Amino acid sequence: MADDNNRENHRQRVLKGAAILTGITNSEVKCTVRNMHAGGAELKVPIDARVPDEFLLYVPTDGIGYKAIVRWRREDRIGVEFTGTEPKPHWHYG
Template sequence: MIEKREDQRHRVFKGGTITFENSGIPCTVRNMSASGAAIDLDAPVMLPQSFTLSIERDDFVRHCRTVWRNDKRVGLAFVP
């Protein structure tokens, strides 16, 4: 498989929240880099074109867009 990521991702295991339209969906952040992350959802969910990923314990908040999806795992790109 050809690597298309700009930055190397590092494995993590952190609880996060995806927020959009006044809704919060819990997720698990599995890996991340300066430009994106991969998250696991408890169940398949329709996500809007853009949303916010928050990791409360790290005081981390980024606007995101979906890059790829595989069942309950979603690849995100951080939007400047």
């Protein structure tokens, strides 16, 4: 993992429940946002989860869906870059 001192944007430590929404058969993977900033986040996911390279990360406490691209993967952690936002999909019940 990159050293925090080398990061362009320092990520704030958080602990938020979230869902990775793939849109493929309206599926989702529950995850935890571990740290985040305006440009991205680190997610903790189940070790056996199948997470695509691009997805919508819905964070209920923020009420926002973040368009995300995976930048790195390590065991049960995924680093993502945010490329925009969109409303929560109508099919998601959370």
